[in-house]
Amino acid sequence: MRFDELARSYERLEATSKRLEMRAILVELIRPIRPPDLAHVLYLSQGMLRPEYEGVELGVADSLARRAVATATHAEEADVGRRAKASGDLGTTAAELLAGRPRLETAHPLTVANVYAELTAIAQAKGEGSQEVKVRTLVDLLGRASPLEGKFLVRFVLGTLRVGVREMTILDALAEAFADGSKAARTRIEAAFNLSSDLGLVAGALVEHGLDGLASIGLEVGRPIRPMLAEREPTLAAVLERMGGTAALEFKYDGLRVQAHVPKSGPVRLFSRRLEEISAQFPELVADLPSAIRERPAIVEGECVPVDADTGDIQPFQLVSKRRGRKYDLDKAQTELPVRLFLFDVLLAAGTPTYSEPFPARRERLESIVRPNEHVAIAEQRVVASVDEATAFLDEAISAGGEGVMAKSVKEGSAYRAGARGYWWIKYKRDYTVGLADSIDGVVVGAFHGRGRRAGKYGAFLLAVYNPERDRFETFTKVGSGFDDAQLAEMPKRLAKFESSEPPPEVDTGISPDRWMRPHLVIEVRGAELTLSPIHRAAVGAIRAGAGLALRFPRFTGRFRDDKGPTEATTSKELLEMYRLQVRQEAADPPDGADAAG
Numbered sequence: 001m002r003f004d005e006l007a008r009s010y011e012r013l014e015a016t017s018k019r020l021e022m023r024a025i026l027v028e029l030i031r032p033i034r035p036p037d038l039a040h041v042l043y044l045s046q047g048m049l050r051p052e053y054e055g056v057e058l059g060v061a062d063s064l065a066r067r068a069v070a071t072a073t074h075a076e077e078a079d080v081g082r083r084a085k086a087s088g089d090l091g092t093t094a095a096e097l098l099a100g101r102p103r104l105e106t107a108h109p110l111t112v113a114n115v116y117a118e119l120t121a122i123a124q125a126k127g128e129g130s131q132e133v134k135v136r137t138l139v140d141l142l143g144r145a146s147p148l149e150g151k152f153l154v155r156f157v158l159g160t161l162r163v164g165v166r167e168m169t170i171l172d173a174l175a176e177a178f179a180d181g182s183k184a185a186r187t188r189i190e191a192a193f194n195l196s197s198d199l200g201l202v203a204g205a206l207v208e209h210g211l212d213g214l215a216s217i218g219l220e221v222g223r224p225i226r227p228m229l230a231e232r233e234p235t236l237a238a239v240l241e242r243m244g245g246t247a248a249l250e251f252k253y254d255g256l257r258v259q260a261h262v263p264k265s266g267p268v269r270l271f272s273r274r275l276e277e278i279s280a281q282f283p284e285l286v287a288d289l290p291s292a293i294r295e296r297p298a299i300v301e302g303e304c305v306p307v308d309a310d311t312g313d314i315q316p317f318q319l320v321s322k323r324r325g326r327k328y329d330l331d332k333a334q335t336e337l338p339v340r341l342f343l344f345d346v347l348l349a350a351g352t353p354t355y356s357e358p359f360p361a362r363r364e365r366l367e368s369i370v371r372p373n374e375h376v377a378i379a380e381q382r383v384v385a386s387v388d389e390a391t392a393f394l395d396e397a398i399s400a401g402g403e404g405v406m407a408k409s410v411k412e413g414s415a416y417r418a419g420a421r422g423y424w425w426i427k428y429k430r431d432y433t434v435g436l437a438d439s440i441d442g443v444v445v446g447a448f449h450g451r452g453r454r455a456g457k458y459g460a461f462l463l464a465v466y467n468p469e470r471d472r473f474e475t476f477t478k479v480g481s482g483f484d485d486a487q488l489a490e491m492p493k494r495l496a497k498f499e500s501s502e503p504p505p506e507v508d509t510g511i512s513p514d515r516w517m518r519p520h521l522v523i524e525v526r527g528a529e530l531t532l533s534p535i536h537r538a539a540v541g542a543i544r545a546g547a548g549l550a551l552r553f554p555r556f557t558g559r560f561r562d563d564k565g566p567t568e569a570t571t572s573k574e575l576l577e578m579y580r581l582q583v584r585q586e587a588a589d590p591p592d593g594a595d596a597a598g
């Protein structure tokens with residue numbers, strides 16, 4: 001396939017913000033493509049070279065890309081820099097400069113295969129001399145590129161490709177291009193993706209063997225599964241009612257979710273909730289898991305929490321987040337900030353998938369294969385059948401340092417549902433019963449200049465929740481409080497890469513911030529209550545026509561949710577649920593605010 005076809009599709013994708021139109025363009029683009037181009041086109045369109053969990057990075061800094069553009073177009077680097085500053089996008093500048101340069105008549109048109117191979121070479125260049133290799137490879141590519149191709153090549157290497165195709169849209173397009181486009185087909189395709197986290201793999205199996213071919217995609221040690229997610233209920237009584245009277249309650253540990261892949265021999269690999277590999281950050285878990293798990297190869301899941309080295313008591317979450325981003329002094333961190341992994345599920349044991357078994361069977365299996373040690377334990381659990389029992393267990397969880405309980409269905413159909421949020425798991429934090437005490441994970445989609453003490457910096461941020469149905473980020477608040485000086489100083493750095501001169505098409509809001517941000521950074525906020533707003537667009541129209549949900553008196557909790565990607569932020573539906581719970585509670589709560597959990 002020629003690369004200019006892809007570039008032209010990107011141009012069309014960029015020009016629309018309508019999901020249906022995007023899907024149609026995508027369908028038209030991918031329908032004629034076959035492996036291996038197909039996987040490559042899907043990865044490239046998401047701004048990646050490999051599935052996200054592999055964490056492949058190009059390692060191309062702005063300065064390096066500027067240099068390559070200058071060399072390829074015989075321009076002065078300083079001039080390229082000035083033009084890029086004016087246009088706000090080096091890709092646009094590259095296109096302008098390429099348009100003014102005589103094109104080599106003899107050059108072969110670029111193909112997707114060429115481009116993919118060269119970009120892979122750029123990503124693989126490591127160590128001494130690698131910068132030169134990266135520049136040279138990019139210069140070669142640009143030398144053969146049309147202006148339009150050059151624009152997208154530059155944006156791709158800088159990680160600023162703005163064609164905005166997300167996984168959900170790609171899944172829709174796959175169902176339409178390679179199956180009958182029905183909901184049933186879409187569901188099966190999504191299920192294969194949830195198990196493999198690799199759209200390229202799913203697309204390949206689908207094209208070559210049809211929907212039935214997807215069955216061949218199973219679990220593989222080293223390839224993460226998309227995590228199962230929980231719903232919420234306002235009271236323990238409601239939790240039990242949902243679960244049919246009986247539920248397995250577990251401590252809800254407040255830490256980092258870890259999916260551990262433990263092969264029979266060879267290194268253990270750990271993945272975060274967003275499927276980033278975090279093995280290097282937790283060497284003691286990597287070391288201790290093989291001896292803790294009896295039936296390998298296995299895939300187990302748990303929550304990694306900080307513990308006191310002396311007492312083994314659970315410590316506040318913040319301590320473990322310090323370990324996560326750490327690149328140096330890992331051994332020191334290990335002794336200074338000890339952790340323990342509380343396992344709560346098993347998805348594969350002795351090489352055989354267990355995820356489709358009901359939860360009680362999985363728990364039994366987990367208990368039989370885990371030999372707890374200093375760093376690996378099993379989550380506390382009790383099966384309860386009354387609100388009294390549940391309340392007693394909640395008290396235990398809170399006093400042991402948990403943040404609440406996780407209720408799990410023990411019904412026949414309680415299989416592990418990869419990538420899905422549902423009432424098979426329900427989270428309950430004690431403070432749900434007193435107003436809107438639950439936090440919200442919001443995506444930063446804009447920033448406002450500060451005033452007074454904050455002059456010259458950003459003073460507030462526009463936040464959105466994610467609406468998967470529309471594949472849009474809908475704003476719900478503007479938050480300025482709760483940031484300390486260091487955090488405020490950190491924000492521009494964290495956001496620089498995502499600044500956008502225009503409103504990102506995937507953002508839906510009635511407010512214009514001073515700076516738009518492409519949805520990426522997720523931060524945790526709390527607030528006093530949810531109200532209806534004419535300018536915010538979260539769950540717009542769900543309660544009243546034209547009105548969205550808005551958070552009053554928002555406050556940053558100090559917690560950057562680096563473990564969540566933008567599409568894993570709180571959803572519009574969850575926000576709506578929180579709004580409804582709040583309303584129901586106001587109606588139900590006696591004026592003295594007695595505990596509604598009974």
Ligand code: AMP
Binds near residue numbers: 251273406427
């Ligand atoms: P939240 O992040 O508030 O949506 O809560 C769900 C998260 O709770 C999961 O993703 C896990 O990281 C965490 N968690 C803590 N304890 C448990 C448990 N026993 N079972 C399942 N998830 C748990």
